[in-house]
Amino acid sequence: MDNRALTAAILEASQRSGAEIFSGNGVKAIWREGNRCAGLVLQNEKVEAKWTVIAAGCFSATIDGIAQYAPVRPAKGQMVALRADDLKIDRVLWSEKIYLVSRNDGRIVAGATVEHAGFDKRVTAGGIEKILSAAIELAPSLASARIEETWAGLRPDSPDHLPILGPTDIDGLVMATGHFRSGILLTPITARLIREWITEQRVNVDWDRFSPLRFQSAATDAARHAPA
Numbered sequence: 001m002d003n004r005a006l007t008a009a010i011l012e013a014s015q016r017s018g019a020e021i022f023s024g025n026g027v028k029a030i031w032r033e034g035n036r037c038a039g040l041v042l043q044n045e046k047v048e049a050k051w052t053v054i055a056a057g058c059f060s061a062t063i064d065g066i067a068q069y070a071p072v073r074p075a076k077g078q079m080v081a082l083r084a085d086d087l088k089i090d091r092v093l094w095s096e097k098i099y100l101v102s103r104n105d106g107r108i109v110a111g112a113t114v115e116h117a118g119f120d121k122r123v124t125a126g127g128i129e130k131i132l133s134a135a136i137e138l139a140p141s142l143a144s145a146r147i148e149e150t151w152a153g154l155r156p157d158s159p160d161h162l163p164i165l166g167p168t169d170i171d172g173l174v175m176a177t178g179h180f181r182s183g184i185l186l187t188p189i190t191a192r193l194i195r196e197w198i199t200e201q202r203v204n205v206d207w208d209r210f211s212p213l214r215f216q217s218a219a220t221d222a223a224r225h226a227p228a
């Protein structure tokens with residue numbers, strides 16, 4: 001799956017379905033009225049909504065009112081795109097250090113690092129060195145491949161590395177984040193579950209282990225078992 005094409009397709013599909021995009025106007029806080037979420041507070045305005053879904057990736061916890069439900073932190077991943085004239089890869093190749101994926105345009109994508117380095121998306125010499133040496137170890141003929149692109153992204157990592165999905169104890173406030181290394185693959189099931197919850201207030205799978213409320217019970221349990 002091409003994640004860049006997927007993002008463009010989702011944007012287009014949502015606009016065709018009537019979604020309004022507030023581009024460049026980031027969310028500061030949830031808009032609370034008593035125990036209800038009435039919408040969102042943006043930089044210069046408020047947006048009212050019956051249902052509010054927080055899906056801001058590793059930035060979710062920086063939105064006021066969200067950290068207790070989605071205590072995510074960024075896990076940086078660096079990648080390298082290579083082009084090799086004399087190597088064809090038909091399937092995903094894995095080693096303990098790396099994976100290699102062939103793209104339709106002929107590029108071989110090698111990744112990825114997992115680094116807890118804050119909200120820093122810069123590509124580093126050490127990161128790229130690790131990827132390249134592991135890639136050449138796995139497929140030695142890559143030594144003569146050309147480097148076409150390097151980049152880094154930030155994954156949303158939760159304390160137990162599991163997604164954070166579903167309703168909170170604030171009416172109308174729903175989480176869809178914490179997908180860590182699998183958020184692209186989990187896009188369809190996440191969208192389906194959140195839609196089911198919003199339209200029917202139930203889902204047809206057991207999703208309790210992904211509940212946004214699990215971090216509050218973990219904090220309460222820790223306090224209960226702490227030495228006096």
Ligand SMILES: Cc1cc2nc3c(=O)[nH]c(=O)nc-3n(C[C@H](O)[C@H](O)[C@H](O)COP(=O)(O)OP(=O)(O)OC[C@H]3O[C@@H](n4cnc5c(N)ncnc54)[C@H](O)[C@@H]3O)c2cc1C
Binds near residue numbers: 056078152180
């Ligand atoms: C190098 C690398 C390789 C990966 N490979 C794979 C893979 O092979 N397969 C896979 O399934 N997953 C992969 N992932 C993981 C995947 O990219 C993530 O799990 C996924 O992007 C998370 O999606 P998301 O929508 O929750 O967050 P994001 O993709 O981070 O999107 C969050 C969005 O919210 C916006 N936002 C943030 N803060 C605010 C705010 N305050 N107000 C308004 N908007 C805001 C951001 O601008 C962004 O558009 C990889 C990640 C990396 C870094």
